Each structure stands twice: as structure tokens, then as C-alpha cells.
Amino acid sequence: MSIAPLVTFRVVFGLVMFASIVRFWLNGWIEDQYITSDFHFKYFGFYWVPELTDWGYYLAFAIMALSALGIALGAFYRASALVFFVTFTGIELIDATYYLNHYYFVSIVSFLLVFLPAHRLHSLDVRMSLVKAQHSVPALSINILKFQLGLVYFLAGVAKINADWLLHAMPLAIWLPAQDDFLIIGSFFQYKMTAYIFSWSGMLYDLFIPFVLLTKRFRWVGYVAVIGFHIITWSLFQIGMFPFIMIGATLIFFSADFHQKLHSLFGVKLVDRSLNSAPTHFSKPFQLALILFAVVQLLFPMRHVVYPGNLFWHEQGYRFGWRVMLAEKAGYAQFKVEDTLGRKIYVDNRDFLTPVQEKMMSTQPDFLIQYAHFLKKHYQNQNVNAAAVKADVFVTLNGRPSAQFIDPTVDLASQEDGWANKSWILPFKTDQI
């Protein structure tokens, strides 16, 4: 198969990543997210990822930005992809507060790129004769990216098949009226019907767009829909660079001819097709590894089925599942540290957490545990005989009245973070919205 789509993918991905990093830096978010607070929430299994010094974060972002350019230019490509994957993922693993599905997507894609021969044409590596030019690549190297992209859409669509989204148009029925000064169509946002139309069309779009993009006949229609969908969501919601990543990445569905023409638009000469003849294949073990990867990607987002109760309420198995824009959730947590005599200290979260950390902590059970452990240690260091840490937590989900989220009598500091079901999360009250 022609290498052309893979080359486009490499260049677009690298450039969008570079732009994302510059934007992140200029917005002051390195400081806001990593330096302002000494405390960071962790992912279970990744507590070991080292936190950096203040300048260490800036250095990591600088290296990340350079390696993104390295990917785009195909310069020391495999090393660049590896460095990008490690720095990007490492930074994400430092504070789970800032988890975004599209960060997870970027980690997965950059991991795949390490192994894909995207630098074998139109790259500095070829120019510098570090690798030989190659005009065709194993079909699997392009198909695995199509699969990953399609999976993101499809599972995002599956996640929308729930009562809140389809029958109550939640949370869009809350979010759209808040945007009613939006250009031209904003005045329709006050009507609940509009939220229903957006909800249902969003669900259908996500479910079917991968298949539409796979067909030759409707591909262009699909791509126009991709652009329209992402531009609208980008203008309405604070979702950052995600739309541009997807608009760029879905180009991979187009044919080799399309990509060769695209390259020629940028002055890159058409590929000599005579070089295109030799079919290439990945080794059998690598093919197997990719297939295994695909199976894991398919199953891992579904792990929530093993937990009882409502996923959007308890959020066990929620992350890494392509569940985006599905919940309007807010919480309030009053922690109490008890000493051995049962005397209490009421915690003011603002003493320890940034507003975003506080918001995320108040609705996510694993964060409640981590924070409780932190508080116990903190007060023990203050010579308080901290024995137990309990919390009154109230959460509202998709417009329902706030309700008590966890058992207020449970000592959270004696709970361990992990994948086991957290039985102290109180049952979801299915009040009518």
C-alpha cells in the first residue's frame, strides 16, 4: 500500500502536537497544572511516575515540542516518536486531574507511530540517508490507525446510547442554553428540542462516521461532516485542540492518490510509482502484536460492565473509554480529619488544591481516597494524631438534585486505590431530571 497517507498523518500529527504544546505553554498552563499545586492526583498503577522540578516541567515541554517537530519532519523519526510518547505520556501521568480523552488518544497514536514506517518518504531521515526511501508500506500500518480513529468515534457513539443523553438530552440541555449568544443559531439553543437534535445527531454521527469514511463513495460527504461537527463543537465548548487533531487525523481514510495530490500542492514531487511495486509486510510477531493491541483497545473501554451501578455516577472504569461531553457533574466535599480521641479538623480544600483539582476530586472516588491519604499524612506531620479521614460529599449529575455521594462514615484513609469495586459509593438515585 502507498506510504502517502502515512506521510500526511505523520506531518499533520507532528504539527498539531507542536501547536498544542506552544498553546499550552503560552496559556500558562504548565504553571497552572503542574507548578501551582504541590499535590497531584495519580492514576492507579502509575504512582511511581516522578514529579519534576519547576524548570523540569518546562524542559520536558520543550523536549516534547522538539520531538513533535521531529515527527513532522521525519527527523530521527523513531527516536522523536519515542521521546514524544514518553514525555507526553509521562507529563499526563503526573496529574490525573487533567485527564482528557484526547490526551489518551495522543499517547496511543504516538506509541503506534514509534513502530510505523512513516518516515520512509518525504522526510529528513531519507534526505540524510539515514533510511532508504520506500514508497509502499504494509497495509496494516495504515489500517491500524484507521481502526484506532474509527474506534474512538464508534465507542464515543456507543457511550451516547444512554437514557440521559437520548431521552433527556442531558447534558446538552444544560450546556446549549448557556451558549445562547452563539452566532446565528444561538437563539435556538433555548429550546429543548435543539438539545435533542444535537444529542441524537451526535450519537448517530459518532456511531456511523467511521463506516462512512471507509466507503469510497461517501468519503467526501463524511469528511465534510467531520469538519462541520468538530468546528461546531470547538466553537461551543472548551475542548481545546481535540477538533483539529481529529480533522487532521481522519485524512488517513483518503486514498493514496488524494494524498499524493495533497503533497504535490505543497511542492512535493509525485512519487515514482515504479518504486511502488514491492509489497512489504510486517513480521508475523509484529502483526500479532498489533492485532493484540487492537483487541485490547476494543475491550478496555468496556471494563466498566464489571462494576455495579451507574457508570456516570461512580466513574469506575470511566476513563480511557472515549466518553466525552456526556456528563454535567459537580461536587462538594467537606473532609474531616479525626484524631484518636474523635476530635475533628474540618479541611478547607483551598488550602491544598487548585480550583480544578477540587472540582475533579469532589466527583471521582479514586481522588477522594488519594486526597484522604494526603490529608492524613499532612496532619500527622503537623503533630495531629490523625486516625481517620471522612468526608461529606455531594454530587449533582446532569441536572439532578445534589445527593450524598459516598458513605460519610467510611474512613477514606484506610481505603486503598485500585480496581476493586468501591462499595462505599452510595447508590445512584435515579431521580427524574
Next chain:
Amino acid sequence: MLLASSGCKDITPYEPAGSSFEREDMLRETTQKVILPAYAQFNADLDQLSADFSQFETSPNQESFDALRNSFLQAYQSWQPCSPIEIGPAAEQSLRFSVNTFPLDTAQVNSNLLLGWDNLYSAQNNDAKGLPALDYLLFISDDFNVLAQASRLQYFKDNLDLVTEKLVAVNDAWNNGYTEEFALNTGTDVGSSLGLMVNELNFDFELIKNAKVAIPLGLKTLGVAQPEMVEAVYSDASKDLLIQNLKGIKDLFTGADGLGIDDYLNSLGARYGSENLSDAIIARFESCEDKANALGSSLKSELEINPSEVEALHTELQNLVVLLKTDMPSQLGVQITYQDNDGD
């Protein structure tokens, strides 16, 4: 997959989710009915305080001293509704921080009185200025001759000037363009006027809950009460100030008799169980006010003799903060950060 477990009943897709409510109208009315009057009242009371101070300076006697104390208490009360409006010009001026940072660092004040001071804005004077400093100077002794000492008069004057200067800067900014900027900033992101109101209202409310009640009650010190940590500890006016603060936050929520956040919530159809969310919030404000009114003559003495009354107030404050921090912002769809999100 969750369709089967749907507990939904009536679907009314044609019902407007947010009728034709104009956020701009709400912002304009809140400005005219709540924000500008709060600043105007505080301004007027500071003028009176300043006049009474001049009077005391020229003729220090019991009568002018009493008048000065009274106008100070009046000004401290009318500051309270300004406290939650840490928006735009007030945020730029760090108004709340300059005017009312407590508890007062009396050691620093005494050292200033003894050795002099260059600049009340310097970091060492962070906790030694503003209304709490005036509270100290006026009420540390009932003998007016103490305040009549030159260094104390000067410290009083400098602090009064600082507070007045800050307020005038804020007031001027509102009257010279910010009113319009505020009214036209109709979005719902964190920097929008509604976003600022919601976040600052919450911030100030948590200051009441934590700084004005929880800390004196001993909730940060294993239950050991710290009555000396109350606001206005020397004049012992903390109870009335707290009530005025609560009322100010409530007014910022209701827009007084104009359009407010409560009306906006109603137009969105925001419910809290079987009632309107706005009604639930107002009811809890009233419970807080009831508990505050039920305190004896002063918060400090109540902490010493009847702390359970203060605990009851704290419980009501907790009940309200849940609605203000979860249900209200959630139903309004306001953001708390500029950072990217993917909707949880």
C-alpha cells in the same frame, strides 16, 4: 444499554429549556440594584467616617469618640455586601484583601505604632491594615485619650485613606465603563460576568463558612474554640457583620428586587427535587440568617458560652454551600476554568 434502566417519564421536547431570558438584562439590573448601591453606601459611610474622624482629631472627647465608633461600625457593616463583589475593578484592586483581611496581626500593628511605618501595602503589613486595624484602634480601649495619641491618629488616618482610595478606584472604574463591559460580557465561561459572579459569590460564602465561623468555632483546631479569631474581635460586632455579609451574598444571587441569578435559574427550569432550585437556595439562605440571628448578642461570647448555637449556624452554612457549589453552577452551565475539558 442503559436504555432499559431508564427511569424517565414525561418527555416534553417543545418546552423551552431557557425561555427568552436575557443575561444582559440580569447583569444590568444586578449592577443597578445590588452592586452600585453597595459601593455607594460604603462610599457614603466612609465619607461620614472621615468627617467624624476629622471632628475627633480637632476635638477629641467622649462625644466625638462615640460618634466615630458608630460611624465605623456603620461603615464596616456596609462593607459586607461589597465583599462578594470581587469582580473586575475590585479584583484588580484586591479590594477585599486590602479592606478586610483578618485576624489582625496586632504585633505588627503595635510595632508600626511604636516604630512607624512606610507603606501599608508592604508584605509585612498584609495582616495589619484596613478595617480590622481601625477596629483595633477604636475598640482596644474605651478611653478616647488612647486613640488621641499622635501615632494612633496617623495610623487611623492612613488606613482610612487606604480603604477609601481603593473603594474610590473601584467605584470610578464601574462608573467609567466597567458597568457596560460587565453588562455585555454575557457568556458563561469563567471570565464572563455570570461566571465571575458565581465563582466570587462562592468564594465569599466559603470565607464566611471557614474564616468567620469554622475557624473561631475550632473546626480547624480539633474542636478547641478560638473566639479571638472572629471578625471585628475588638468591637465585638462580628454577628451583625456576618448577617450583613450573608444578606449581601443573597442579594447578589437574587438581584435584590431586580432580575438575578435566581430568575435566570427559574427561566432555565432548574429544579431541586420537587421545588425550584432558586427557592431551595433562598430558603437555605433564610435558614442561615435565622441561625445567625438566633445567636446571642455577639458571636464571640456565644462561642464562649453556647458554642452549639454556632455549630448550628455552621451546619446551615454547609447545607447552603452544597447548593451554591454544585447545583447552581451545574444548572447554569458555568465553567470554573479556562483550561480544556472534555465534559468529564
